Amino acid sequence: MHMNTYSEATTSQLPIPPTMDEDLENNTEVCDGNNAMTPMVRKKSELVVVANNNSRLQMLRNFMTNLQEVFFGTKLVVLFPAVPLAVVANFYSFGRPWIFAFSLLGLAPLAERVSFLTEQIAYFTGPTVGGLLNATCGNATEMIIALLALHQNKVHVVKLSLLGSILSNLLLVLGSSLLCGGLANLKREQRYDRKQADVNSLLLLLGLLCHLLPLLFKYALGGGDHSIATSTLQLSRASSVVMLLAYAAYIFFQLKTHRKLFDAQEVDDDEEKAVIGFWSAFTWLVGMTLVISLLSEYVVGTIEAASDSWGISVSFISIILLPIVGNAAEHAGSIIFAYKNKLDISLGVAMGSATQISMFVVPLSVVVAWIMGIRMDLDFSLLETGCLAFTIIITAFTLQDGTSHYMKGVILTLCYIVIGACFFVLKTPLIGQSPKASFGVKPSFEAITT
Template identity: 75%
Template structure:
């Protein structure tokens, strides 16, 4: 290189002053000089080695034929059987590594999960394989990782093959903890074969039994479909379905392609009845007909989405079936008019669509094909092909089915579309027929208001203390259940009321209380959690009193030889026990909130002075504002919960589960979702007093007040027998 007193900067200036061709020639010359210097150095080194007499093994890579494969020839080993053994080991190590990677991919089922746990597995195998850390350096409590690492067996076997001389080689291997006995080669081969089969078995089992995290939709590739029209095979892809918002945002918005004539529907004094079931006649019912709809009137305006709401068993589905003309039996009386004209089922079926909750679709066609068949069969003949196609595309965009256009419908709950996607397909199938009136039956979910209820209760507790705060939260949650049970009693759903109240007590004592204690302990693991012992003792004693009062009529019933003799006395005893428990509950409220309130608040005040006095929370809203908002939220939750309960019979039929099971498990969780979430949130905030007040107070309120209130309510109407 050109060297001057100015150093490197001068060299760069000289190179940059050269032209492109001169610079290229200079670089080529420098490379040639370096290669010649290296060659001279290697020749001199070879001459020196030959003079000393050291025999160095040489390895030559020879290309065989026209293939791009290399055969390694070891001239020192003279093509002995060790070459084949070495090649066998390399092949087995490759197969074990491939099987390991496939097993990790199948178990991970996701790129992020596979990379995370795969990196940890590879780190463990490499570190404990005997190369990075020798066997002697691995701790005794980690030595098991050394023996289960496939790299250890492959390394021991492959190290023995070319390096098994009797002097320096054995010493080097033993210093690194490798085994130098000849039989370790075959141990390594056997272990690698075993690991190869093990990893491939894990890979196969994981693919067979583990479901993917992201649901795959079976779709038909249009290109492959066109290319195999005359063939017998068809290609099926499994792509990930993109979000509907992404697809719909890419498409240009258009208006409706096909016009339709809006119609109104009015019905007045509609009565629907069926023949009285034989079972009810046996029980003594004298009427010949069972009236399901009694004098129902209403109107549906065009262009207005109308929701028909009511409690379970109110007759919503029956009314929709009667208006749509889907009832083939029974007796229908009253007036049903379409735009002022009497309804004729022959013409009404052409302008109406009916979307059921669980409609039936062909599982072996795609979403686009389902809409295409519906449009072909139901649109008028004067609609041409292009208009029909444009209208189908408009409907698919409207209900956001474009990402699923080539997805197979599949079987509900098994494969194919999800429940939400099937409901959108059901609506789209009716929309492509361009109806004037669409009936939609759907489930209404409970609005997530739990966080607001817990916040308002917490604000009120700042003014009243945790005892009143927990009581308010429990009361607001149980008002929902009280309203639900009252409507269920009016519709003669006695089993739903009994099972739901039992489930409420169990869910509060087991699910809510246990979850609150667990979550609160984890969230505040470094702090001491305190609670009011007096409040817990009083609630426990009240629950024990409720248990004894509820058991008394039951034990009296089974005490007699004949159950018929104790029916009426048991009813009287049950009503008397209900009155006693109601009186005891109101006395408990007076004791807790007025006469002996200082017993429950004293401990809270002492804790506030000694520990968290400086960090006391300030109220965000006033007492009466919080109380008003809490009452409004409770009414809204009760209103929405009523419609959730309405789906219990349909869920029992579609899921194959008994009404009793759903009433014990589902209704308590839905009806008391607000107080359940509130208790857990308070436990996270280390306010265990309010959590205990919610869980125990709610159970006490249900057992001592709600159950007995319903017992007396039912006594007003009819006996349980």
């Protein structure tokens, strides 16, 4: 009896093993739990895949949007095929005039799109910095052509193309803007802030003085022997350093001390927004600058061949054709703003670009040539310097009263046409071989051909 009681007590304390039915139920629950976890893991992986696909689609969508805005957002899109045609013509060694023609046509839409991209960047950098960036990148074509021409020791092309850019901005771009703006606003008085125009006029007059002094210095000493040429070169380099210092002071004046004076030209329009992002615009800007460099190299390398083939002087091509292509962006933008009766912006674009060429790009070219061991001075010869002086003086007189009408635009545009006709009919040697003349010394015109 004691044995039975002990065995029952012991049996009651031991755990009862599960039955077969209970094992089946437990296994079913475990399986159900595993099946419940599997869809959760699958859903997470599917979300990651969907997110990656969405991000790729978004990147592709953004790229297509940027492509459409950059390439098809301009009426000059019809000229974009000239870019690959120029590359193909150079690769297969077509005629050099064809390479020059395709390169020149391809530069026009690229220059306009560079201006568009800098405007997009300006929405993120602020109006004043954006305007300065726009003026700088708007002159990218001229600067690249000048540096490549210096690399090939074609100093005459550098001088003529930069001179032509100043003339084009002050007479053609500004003149056509005042003309179109006056015709579009016949019943409205067009006014602008004289302060900004006065600052640019003073800088242009300083640049004109720096161009005149080497010319007058050479004429005053009566010839072009080696010692006089060396003195003229030294004077030009010293003047170039002064011009760069003046331009640096102008930048400080524009961005720091008198920023409000230049902010007045900006557009206060809430509807205008950036259509592409900052980094997208920057990437496209770098890419187009590289393409401009390639086409500019083609232009510089084939300009003499095109001149001989077409029967047009290098002077006319450099002073008239190249600046018209390079200033396509400024020309279009300035006319549009003048049409909207926003003359402060038109003046800022045209005169700001001319000031930057005169006070920054020209002296910078002299300094770079100095570093490269190339003898480039500020003597642009008598005819070219005279045209520059006349252009700056008539522009300053035109803008002295703070008002505008279409007649002012007519006068400036006709002045540009007359200067263009002058260089079209002029058949002279290159600047380095130009006839020497001096005051008190009988000039020789034997080198001039008819």
